[in-house]
Amino acid sequence: MSFLQKISSNVKNIKQLEYSALAERTNQIREELRQGVRKPYGDVIDVSFGDPHRAGLKPLSFVRQVLAACLYPQLMNSDKLPADVRHRAQRLLESCVGESVGSYTATAGIPEIVQRLSEFITRRDGGVPSYPENIYISPGSQWALTNILKILVNTDGPSKTGVLISAPCHSITTLSILGLGAVPIPYYLNEDEGWTLQVEELQRALESAKKFCNPVALYIINPGNPAGPRHVQSTSSMQEVIRFVSEKRLFLLADEVYQGCVNGDNSKFVSYKKVLAEMGPPLSDTVELASFHSASKGFTGECGLRGGYVELVNLDPVVMKHIHTLFTTGSCAPVLGQIALDLMTNPPKPQEPSYPLYHQEVQHMRTTLAENGKKACEVLNSLPGFSCQPVEGGMFAFPRVFLPPRAIQRAKETGMQPDTFYCMRLLEEAGVLSMPGCDFGQKEGTYHIRLCIVIHKDIMENLLRHLANFHQKFMMDFC
């Protein structure tokens, strides 16, 4: 009684990532290492995910202290924890029903936290007002994104719904779009111009898509993952996008989870909401926008706690009602994730006891990120066959690798995509787990790998050394 023929076609259409073969092999390699098999490395360096804790960076002490006190309030009776930590935990518990983090919360999140998020957004955007009723906290930003996509995707219509999405783009959003029975429409970022976005390319993608689907939305991730315009978009580019979506009547999905990771001297994060507001009416009153943020990225890096939110701008109140209903079907976001969001957007202030340590920890990560980004670019660009755009935001380097024809041929013979083949070899011979560019979408005939750079400085050095040695050997073998 096999159900294989009878499962959802949307689920079947979710593509299997090339990465899964790499991860599987990593498990085998680690097993082999455990069993004493000799390899030129002692352990696999995993830079495949944007997960700072997994890569060995420590969580922020302040965040963890508050969480611990919220979980086990008896900790507030001693003064082992700083006074501001205890005060914060007390306030947070009072905002939980029954003063327990084990209770359900309101659908959109603990009201006091949602209120503070709206205040954070207003501050961030230089006074552009944010309203709590437009904010929904969810178990990670992708969960909220899926809910918004659900509203946009029409499965009853004559043609499929299309969503414009950058290429390259991290895979989860693409998979979510496929899983809902919609079609991702790639628009290619211009690598040679530092991964900038060109409106002509948006236009091209949209026109060609109209033949086979009904495009309703444009998804953009800024700062980028794996790459974006110098990894952080300029204001003028954002204005072009806004004019484009307005003209073409598209819903704008702005994924801004990496807004905390900007390290370039010339780069600064500005939110789509702020740019939209500053463009004034009629655009500021009519362009419909959803922007997403998360506690998983930035220096908070609490991916495992699952705290994210969406802020909705200019939505029809009737549509908001349906969105609310949709969010209610998923219970509420995990309370600890909600708290992590709150602490991320309301860190210790300079006069508070936790501030010095907090500041030190954040500075350390900021420096690490900046130095790693610079180092990665330097080293990769010094290797013939590699080209890496400057990394001024986000958590990744996404260098292009110019694979020799013989390597491409060998890849084909083994049934792998060429960059997967490169990554597999990199894993086998140098013990480095990365993600192949084919899983993100890239221009035909180009190959890339993605490396997380929010890792310990020493691991970064190690990684670059292994990679450089491997690459030189690889190029010699296949030239």
Next chain:
Amino acid sequence: MRLLGTWCVSGRVPFCHKRYSASPRASARPPPSPLNRPSDTDSLPLQGVKKPFTEVIKANIGDAHAMGQKPITFFRQVLALCSYPDLLDDNKFPEDAKQRARRILDSCGGHSIGQTPPPGHLQPHGSSTCPLLNNQSGRSGPAWGRRWQASPGRCGAYSASQGIECIRQDVARYIEKRDGGILSDPDNIYLSTGASDAIVTMLKLLVCGEGTERTGVMISIPQYPLYSAALADLGAVQISYYLDEEKCWSLDVAELRRALTAARQHCKPRVLCIINPGNPTGQVQSRECIEEVIRFAKEEHLFLMADEVYQDNVYADGCKFHSFKKVLFEMGPEYSSTLEMASFHSTSKCYMGECGLRGGYMEVINLDPEVKAQLTKLVSVRLCPPVPGQALMDLVVNPPQPDEPSHSTFMKERRAVLAALAEKASLTQEIFNTVPGITCNPVQGAMYTFPRLSMPQKAIDSAKEKGLLPDMFYCMKLLEEEGICLVPGSGFGQKEGTFHFRMTILPPTEKLKVVLQKIRDFHLRFTQEFS
């Protein structure tokens, strides 16, 4: 600034809401409640406004901590240690809590609960298999000492999304112990964001087809509205089967058959959902009934979804929780090797009541390997379930053992919670049955009572005038006059012409007594007013 763009009315976004309101999916709404969100209570204008009551008592949501139930100390200690490992140096924490915390942290490759679980059984720094297996605490029983070899290559990238491997191993061992030794494979365990997440995922996987081939899913009436909402959202066909109120809300296979036969006219029935112990009705199905359901599911080629989140909440004499899996396997290979099913559990209910931590799991049985691969792929799109929830599930399936320091406090707390619930279950049934016009079945398990109300015709008419369903009218009046919040039975489904409400038995005993008395007084007044 929330202006409507003129194009919005005819633009693309609202077509979705038009579609939404036109299609069955629009009915994806939570049960109508006098208070739609928990926070709404707090916004009630009680300050200075004279009401016949001084506080609103919410007996509408199955949230134990919200009603004052205390968390289990051991669980919170371990979670605090996991959150802030510096506390491992604090001698105020017992040794067994520290040991558990270290173990959980080790299973999170980078020693942080803030990271997504590593793929497969990646262990940091060359450490060997899951530390529990090397645990020297001396606990007895073959299940705890058993070594699980996760074979290389079985855990792909997405097992990060399936949940931390060590924890899945512990869950499998717990299930084996619970089910008298019937084997459980950790690879068939999927940790999830509460049981709801796993239930919706499973439905997402199984709902397919168009028109009369569209998947039909059998759900009990009365039912927990997550199911009807999920089915509406997925565009699946809901096939309602009625539980028998006269027979203590038991399930009758003849009724299943009736519902199925009728449904075959317009859809393709493929799934049968059952909640045991039940919500909102609290019935604990007998073993015979479970066997009949299994036989029925096999005969009719139905995928069985057994929602067992209340498995520790069993109170009535003569009632016992029988897991569907255990019964299935005890029925022999004719059933155990063919019936495809999934069973669900959660950290939100039972004696833990940790709704806000969103911990849960499902175990899949006899799934075709290729279907399972699709399931694994599907869960990966959700990235991973919250790690504190996973950690908590680990503690639930791996609680303090008799030889451990925290054992006696743990057992005391657990017993107290379950005993209080049992006492309140019995009290509720007793008191409601003294009220003329209220009939209350025994609260055999779970956390709710679903008594039937006699509704005078005049009341039904008044309700109609106000545009309300009669039981909603009743509940609104109860809220206004007594400050008690319940959920009308119409939110869960009920036989035509019958009226019910769902009340939780979660308020503390003394408060519950007050609530029961107030409802009794209200009901008598109500009947009088509308006679």
